Amino acid sequence: MMTAKNTIWIKQSLRLLDHELRRGELTIIFLAIVLAVATVFSLTGFSGQIKHAIVANSTNTIAADRVFSGNRPIDDKFIEKAKSLDLAVAQKVSTDSMVFHGDNMILSELDAVSENYPLRGELTIKRSINGDEEVVGGPKRGELWVERSLLSRLGVEIGDIVEIGVAPFSIAGVLVNVPDRSYRFLVAGPSIIMHVDDLAKTELIQPGSRLSHGYLFAGEQDNVEEYEEWVKPQVNDTQRWYDAKRAQNRLSTTLDSAERFLSLASMLGIVLAAVAVAVASRRYGQRHQSVVAVFRALGATISHVRNLYCLHWTLLSVISIAVGLLLGYLLLLIGANAIESYLSLDNTPLTIVPFITAIITGLICAVAFAIHPIKDLIQTSPLSVIRGFSVTKLPKFGSHQLIPLIALFALLLMFSGDIIMSISLLAGGILVSALLLTIGRLVMSAGRSVGTKAGKSWHLALANLKRRASENSVQLVSFTIAIKLLLLITVMKTSIIDEWQSQFPDDTPNQYLVNITEEQIAPLQAFTEEYDIPHRGFYPVYRGRLTAINGEQTIRVRRDETEEEVSQDKQEEKSEQESEGRRGMGRELGLTWRNDVPYQNKIIEGSWWQAEDKTPQVSIESGVAERLAIKLGDELAFDIGGRTFTVSVTSIREVDWKTRQLNFIMVFNQAVFADFPSTSISAWKVAPEKKDAFYNLIAQYPTISMIDFDAIMKQLNEMIEQVTIAIELILVLVVLAGSLVLVAQVQASMEERERELAILRTLGAKGSLLRNSVLFEFIALGAIAGFMASVGMEIGVFILQTQTFEMEPTFHFSYWLVGILSGAAFVGTIGMLSCWRLLNLTSVTLIRRTM
Amino acid sequence: MQVNSETILKVNALTKSVQLEDKSLSLLQPTELTVNAGETLAIVGSSGSGKTTLLSILAGLDLPSSGEVYLKNHPLHQLNEEQRSQVRAQHVGFIFQQFLLVNSLTALENVMLPAELANTENAVERGKALLEQVGLGDRMEHYPSQLSGGEQQRVAIARAFITEPDILFADEPTGNLDTKTGLTVTDLLFALNEKTGTTLVLVTHDPKLAARCQRQVEMDSGVLTEARSDSDFVDRSAINVANMG
Incomplete structure (x- = not known):
């Protein structure tokens, strides 16, 4: 008997869950948790697998114990020493x-x-x-x-x-x-x-060819280490000596930051899903007050009610999380399938991490954001059966927001793994929301005063919008952000890149020819004349190092690849302490000679040499000159393939690196390179109709490498396309979560809406007026979000254009229309769909239900 | 009339007041009341007279400010919320003005609810039988939203009787129904009550409904007075109603 009594709440809880699920009362909460769990699971699972496939799965990412790499073959002594230590060399x-x-x-x-x-x-x-x-x-x-x-x-x-x-x-x-x-x-x-x-x-190997x-x-670890001791002091600044750990660190750091970016972007969606749970659970709590009151009046103890609802909520969470994991797994498979041609994930096992992360996310959504209304619900007094039920209006700020805020912070911390970042994101998020809210409210208020002059439906709609302003604010913020990001991506994709490309003059090169030998120059030159192809000549290229300035050795920036990662500053500080001498370039440079000032370069100090002048001279780019503190008249020493020579600086040039023309930091006079062999490079503008002839030409000289700028742009566009798909998927999630919040809010206001409609009906309002007023309310909400998103997008584009692309800012008013219209259409549709039942009730039913 | 001499409900010097900011508002003046087992009692009075307050204390939903309430010899005034829940589960049935069915449970499940809470056996069979008796045998699997107001209240009546409570409290059971439906429901309530011999305490402002009870008490501004006879009560109520109108 006791056991039956003790377990009756289980039976009742299961019954309640079954019915509520079937009647769709829990759909919002269910979908929100599923959405959050599926996103987190697929995202962390997918990136984890990719990382595993790239880094962890391959036992060795450098195919050796150590690698020595540089731009030219190493001295034989390195090979001999390695062989003497029984090391294998490949x-x-x-x-x-x-x-x-x-x-x-x-x-x-x-x-x-x-x-x-x-x-x-x-x-x-x-x-x-x-x-x-x-x-x-x-x-x-x-x-x-x-x-x-x-x-x-x-x-x-x-x-x-x-x-x-x-x-x-x-x-x-x-x-x-x-x-x-x-x-x-x-x-x-x-x-x-x-x-x-x-x-x-x-x-392919010609003088000046770019090779690694x-x-x-x-070999045996001891021998490798002995060899390393011997090699390391001899590594120069154009060479790298590294082991697997270092190589892995680099790769996984890159992957980690990509993963973190996507996770944080999807945080927006997860936060919205949590908000949907919060809104829906509040309504759930209100809706169940009468149930709890009846249970309590009929003699159920508090513990009975608590057990019943805890089980009910636990089961709901478990089911939602399970379905979320399943959906997430499906998404993972789709993702793995999509990248299969690049990278096979078949042999990479799923770790426990995505499961745990997703389950924690689900639990945080289900518990932290619902605990307050559920706690209130359980405390419902049995006296309510007589006294009636109260809808407690929560204060704007209070203790009930503490747990959700902590939960939000926990989520941020889990995804970013960075406490400072989490704090600033939380604070920034609150700030941005507050800002958007204030603006949104202002717009809604302005709409209200316009509304009083507008037609009747609009009047009602805008009045309602203003009255429900605080409920509407969450949707407003979420739709604004989602629409803004979507607009930004669209504008990026369709406009900015085109605008950036079209700002170049017509003769801007689109084909770069590399590895041209001396004897190939003449026929190529003839071809450009025959086909009238604009170009700025052929530049011989020599690869060399700057070794000394005014006889002072430039410092060797030691790239100690086997050491743990140290920050750039530290490393530079360290190297300044360790080595004496002047600051140098720290890498091999492409050097060339010219008789005339290069196209679009401007001499800002000194003067250009005469073609017949035999004194070795160099012209240096102004930025580098400034950085290395090089002045006119300084003597620079260079090393090309072991041969050294000294030249004096006779001019400093200003170079516009954005012209896409071939440009060099160091330009010499011809006398310097008189007896150095080289290959040349050239940049051509090949019009589309001349491409076939051009390809035929290139096929005749197979050692020439052709870098097709158009193809690179195409590839860049494809990359942007792919990145866009990833971001768009996340934005879809944001839009879905935002819609859930919207539907949850509409449901929460359903009783109130029913009452209003009943009153209006009773007073003789026509069906079309009521329908339109509801429709216009959502359309206005969406349009305001779209408007604010458009403003946000324009600010974002302005920053991108002026800071990243360094071009003249332009306005994109046609996209404002897209933003406003799509916002209005989307929110209008979702809102109407969620009010569908309400609007189709006959007046009699409406009045009977609410009076 | 099966009036049993056993006292099922006894109230001594019961008062109720609420604190409103700085002053205390008295809802119930010192009240005495005894209800015998099997008796049917109507508490009548206008809105705000305190009759609902009295009902909630009698049923153990609320506590008095002072005085004593004994229900089946349980001193409700000394019991905490949990203990009062136990007493309600064992002895009390309810019918509410708002029906208060659980929307996500079927008619049958709603009826079974108190039986389950009191751990009564054969809850399903009893529930089905009761629904047959209230004429809803073919609506057992329907949800409250699929039922009319009268039907919902019939489910609520079936729910109230399933545990065969010692005492049944009804708060304006016809208040939300039209006259005709209200009459049907009232008939059903009294028929079942007669059959089971349950004590019935009914709160109403409807004199016709009150008149069907063996005994009437009247609540006026927190003061409870025994009505002398049926006819007397009906007359005075009629005047009161007329005055109010």
């Missing part, structure tokens, strides 16, 4: 190159490796698309392993012959896992791996 030369197949060509990332590559980790390939994966070393001579995406982009299949430089190669397989994959291919061209000995026959020579070392 080679990897990386460069960009065109790959040709028939009429198709593509710029790709080329890695030329020795046969024993990789020394650590596994290189796996497939010899046919549907074949099995196979662990291999470097490819045989004459063969290539290629990124799968190259096949479709170049229109080739495994087994086909493609050309790199002047040499033919056969595609022997597609890459599955590359231990030291750079992931640059996600933004640059597809990766290709070839045998290092094949590099010479491509004739990597040497991979592996």
Whole structure:
């Protein structure tokens, strides 16, 4: 008997849950929790898997124990020393190159490796698309392993012959896992791996070619460390010496910040979902007051009621969280499927982290934002059955907001992992909301005074809007932010980039030719004349280092890659202390010579040399001159491939780097480079109708790399498109959550609305008047949000245009219309749908229900 | 008439006052009342006379400011909220003006509710039987929103009788119904009451409804007086109603 008595609340709780779910009374709360949980789960799960696939899964991200890389081959002594310590040494030369197949060509990332590559980790390939994966070393001579995406982009299949430089190669397989994959291919061209000995026959390596020579070392730990001790002091500032940890740190830091950005963006949606839970649970509490009062009057104890509602709410949370996890998992699968061609997530297990994060989010939404109304509900006095039920008007600020605020902070902290950031986000969020609220209220009030002069429906609508201003404020803020971000993205995508591109003069280059040999210049020059292609000449390129200023050695910025990450400031401070000498460039520079002042450069100090002047001279870019404190007449020493020479500064130039013309920091007179070999680069403006002829020309000179600016812009646009999709998905979430808040608010005001409609009906108001007044109320709300969003968007665009793109700011009034109309249409539709039942009640029912 | 000499409800020197800012407002003057088992009693009075206040104290929903209330010998004035809940679950049934059915439960589940709370056996069978008796045998799985006002109050009556309470409190049971429906519901209430022999305490301002009770007391500005006879009461009420109009 006792057990039956003790468990009756379970039965009643289950019954209540069953009926309420079926009758749709819990839909808002359910959907809000599902939305929050699904978002968090898919986002953290997805980014976690990507991170795992890229960083953690590959046991070694550098394919060796240590890597020594630089712009030119290292001295043999390094190899000999390594061999004397029993270290394995592998080679990897990386460069960009065109790959040709028939009429198709593509710029790709080329890695030329020795046969024993990789020394650590596994290189796996497939010899046919549907074949099995196979662990291999470097490819045989004459063969290539290629990124799968190259096949479709170049229109080739495994087994086909493609050309790199002047040499033919056969595609022997597609890459599955590359231990030291750079992931640059996600933004640059597809990766290709070839045998290092094949590099010479491509004739890609010319003086001045941009190459990275990597040497991979592996062996017993003690030997590696001994070698490292010996190597490190000899690393110069154009070289890098690093281990796997350092490489991993870099990659995961980048991924972490991307993940954090997306998480914080989705926070907006989660906060709105929580607000929807708060609003809906308040209504839930009010609606259930009579139930609790009846239960209590009929003799149920407080503990009975508490148990009943705790179980009810717990079950609701558990069901919502479970459905959220399921939906999140589906989204995760869709996401994994979408990026499959770039990165396979098949072998990356889901960790417990996304589950825990999502469940905590769900619980915070379900508990923290609902605890106050539920606590009040349980305390409902049985006397209410006689006295009637009161709707307690909560004060604007009070203790009931403490728990939600703490919960909000906990959510922020969980996603950002940064306490300062969380505090500032919370404070900033409150500030922005307050600002938007104030403006929104002002607009609503202004609408009210206009409304008294407008037609009757508008009059009613605006009066209602103003009266419900505080309830409407949450929707107003959320829709404003969502519409603003959507507008900003649209304007970014459709206008800013076009505007940025169109501000360049017509002859701005769109094709950059790299790696041009001396004998190729004449035919190329002839081609540009024949086809009337504007360009600013051919610039010979020499790669060299600035080694001394006025005889004073420039400091060697030591890049101690094996050390823990230290902040830039610290590192610079440290290096200033450690080494003596002047501040230098710290990297290899592209150097060139000219007889005339380069196009659009302005001499601000000194004067340009005469072409026949044999004294070595250099003209330096004004920004660098300032940074390195170089003045006219200073003597600069340079090192090109081990050969050093000294020149004096005879002019300082101002360079506009934004012109997309070829520009150099250091420009010399011809005499300096008299006996240095080089290749040249050139920038051309090729009109669309001349492209075919141009491609034919390039195909004749396969060692020339062509960087197609249009293609880069296209790729940039595609990237923006992809990023946009990610952001838009999150904004969809924000809009959904905002709609839930709207529906929850409408439901909360339903009784009041019913009463008003009943009174108006009784007084003889026509159905159309009532319908329109409700419709206009939502339309006005959406339009105000759209208007404020448009203003916000314009401010955002102004900042982007003036700060990021450094262009003349423009206005985008047509998008204001889009913002206002879409806001009005969307909020109007959602509002009407949620009031549908109310508006279709006949007057008799309406009056009977409310009187 | 099955008047049992056993006293089921006894009130001694009961008062109720509420503190309004700085002054105390007296709702009930010292009141004495005894109700015997099986008796039907009507408390009548105009709005704000204090009859509802009295009812809530008698039923153990509220506590008096002073004085004693015994329900089935339980000293309600000394019990806390939880203990009074137990007494209500064991001995008391309610019918409210607003029906107060749980909207998300079916008619049958609403009827079963007190039986479950009191842990009575056969709640389902009893519930079904009662719904048959109030003429809603075919509406058991309907939700309150699918029922008319009269039907809802019939469900509420079935709910009130399912635990066969010792005493049943009805607060303006026909107050929300039209005359005809109100009459049907009243008939049903008294029929069931007669059948079960339950003590009935009914609060109403409707003289016709009050007249169907064996005994009437009148509440006026917190003072309770025994009406001398049925006819006398009806007459005076009629005058009162006329005056009010």
